[in-house]
Amino acid sequence: MCAAIYAARNGAKVTIIEKNTQLGKKLSMTGNGRCNLTNLDMREEYYNAAARGRMKEWLSTFGVEDVISFFKSLGVVVKSEDGYIYPMSGQASTVVKALENEIDRLGIEVVYSEQLKGIEKATEAWDYVVKTDKGRYEADAVILAVGSLSGAKSTMSTGDGYYICKKLGMTVKDTYPALVGFKCAPEENMPSSGVRITAEVSFVLGKETLASEYGEVQLTSEGISGIPVMQASRDVIRFVAEKKPVYAVIDCFPDYDDKDFEALKADMIRLKDERSLDEFLLGFCNSNITDMVLSRMKLSRSMKMKNISVSMAQCILDNFRALRLKIDDSFGYQASQVTSGGISLGDIGSDFAFKQDPGIFCIGELVDVDGRCGGYNLQWAFTSGSIAGTAASL
Numbered sequence: 001m002c003a004a005i006y007a008a009r010n011g012a013k014v015t016i017i018e019k020n021t022q023l024g025k026k027l028s029m030t031g032n033g034r035c036n037l038t039n040l041d042m043r044e045e046y047y048n049a050a051a052r053g054r055m056k057e058w059l060s061t062f063g064v065e066d067v068i069s070f071f072k073s074l075g076v077v078v079k080s081e082d083g084y085i086y087p088m089s090g091q092a093s094t095v096v097k098a099l100e101n102e103i104d105r106l107g108i109e110v111v112y113s114e115q116l117k118g119i120e121k122a123t124e125a126w127d128y129v130v131k132t133d134k135g136r137y138e139a140d141a142v143i144l145a146v147g148s149l150s151g152a153k154s155t156m157s158t159g160d161g162y163y164i165c166k167k168l169g170m171t172v173k174d175t176y177p178a179l180v181g182f183k184c185a186p187e188e189n190m191p192s193s194g195v196r197i198t199a200e201v202s203f204v205l206g207k208e209t210l211a212s213e214y215g216e217v218q219l220t221s222e223g224i225s226g227i228p229v230m231q232a233s234r235d236v237i238r239f240v241a242e243k244k245p246v247y248a249v250i251d252c253f254p255d256y257d258d259k260d261f262e263a264l265k266a267d268m269i270r271l272k273d274e275r276s277l278d279e280f281l282l283g284f285c286n287s288n289i290t291d292m293v294l295s296r297m298k299l300s301r302s303m304k305m306k307n308i309s310v311s312m313a314q315c316i317l318d319n320f321r322a323l324r325l326k327i328d329d330s331f332g333y334q335a336s337q338v339t340s341g342g343i344s345l346g347d348i349g350s351d352f353a354f355k356q357d358p359g360i361f362c363i364g365e366l367v368d369v370d371g372r373c374g375g376y377n378l379q380w381a382f383t384s385g386s387i388a389g390t391a392a393s394l
């Protein structure tokens, strides 16, 4: 939508071919329905390694302020929540509607419920023939903005762009669901009801720490999720997909350094008397986490503390500092917010044109660019969309 608007504002006659029955289905679901458009804390290192080197140039052409001005030009006022930019309305639906209104105003034609199948070189007046499941369109430039594999079924994110681009001769990097939660191994005794705790979660493979994040971690009967898990997932997912033995290590006392935690343990152990293990741990941590720790250690809540050795008591408490959970798999593409991998940036010029055929452009999530959670992926969609839309109309 952004690319179409930029191309049309620049004088091009634009047609959007949309396979869904509506435009911006995924956009309407972003930010829990609030649409986190971008972030004032914008850095190249918040994107995947393959993209970082080129992000500076792209963000200096169309950065955070440009996104804000673009939406202002559509009548969407924004607000910052600790740097996270949302529409003032707090409704993603208003963002989609504002884009649709501009598309209407600019006379952009929108064809719904039609699926792009391929692009071929034309032989006559036009450069390209765009083939769909229902017909064919002639064009002198084509912008592929068909997204990825991530998102609920209703977003129709089925990764069509990958095979279309492969046929055109582009390299498609392996894809993985990213910004996603993880299933834990069945033996991990996950809590039957959901738990949210402020924690530091690290993902380890052997001795290597793959990622560490702090924030509200959610544990359910199936696995772990929440913002810190999703943020870390981008650095972890490849190893999980390769079935490597990855563990999540949850520190339920992230605000304690090692010395403070040792002191806390010593204070607790002074309470070792006639009381039961249940009473001993009552106020230590969330009771569902305690249940988990005790069932994993096969300990009965009714055990008397006086019958538990000091080293055993320390071991129990240490479990809250480093609760190790074996990761089985991710929750998959439909539960993910973004797909890592996609069209290789090596094939794409600075205006997002395919280097071998510069009338074809690739943008947004289709390309091998993914960012952290927090507005970075929509920023990328708007950055690449505006630059490609402008270039395609020249």
Ligand SMILES: Cc1cc2nc3c(=O)[nH]c(=O)nc-3n(C[C@H](O)[C@H](O)[C@H](O)COP(=O)(O)OP(=O)(O)OC[C@H]3O[C@@H](n4cnc5c(N)ncnc54)[C@H](O)[C@@H]3O)c2cc1C
Pocket: 017, 018, 019, 020, 022, 023, 024, 025, 026, 027, 029, 030, 031, 032, 035, 036, 037, 038, 114, 115, 116, 117, 145, 146, 147, 148, 150, 151, 152, 155, 156, 157, 158, 160, 161, 336, 337, 338, 363, 364, 365, 366, 374, 375, 376, 377, 378, 379, 381
């Ligand atoms: C639940 C959820 C929440 C998110 N929240 C945020 C957030 O708050 N902030 C943020 O920055 N990012 C967020 N994201 C990520 C963000 O939504 C995406 O990165 C962004 O929408 C990608 O834009 P895109 O235009 O490349 O792809 P999409 O938004 O997926 O759009 C692709 C379009 O192409 C159409 N299409 C696909 N194949 C074909 C075909 N063959 N023919 C015709 N049309 C086709 C699709 O129907 C769709 O309309 C979220 C993602 C999800 C799933």
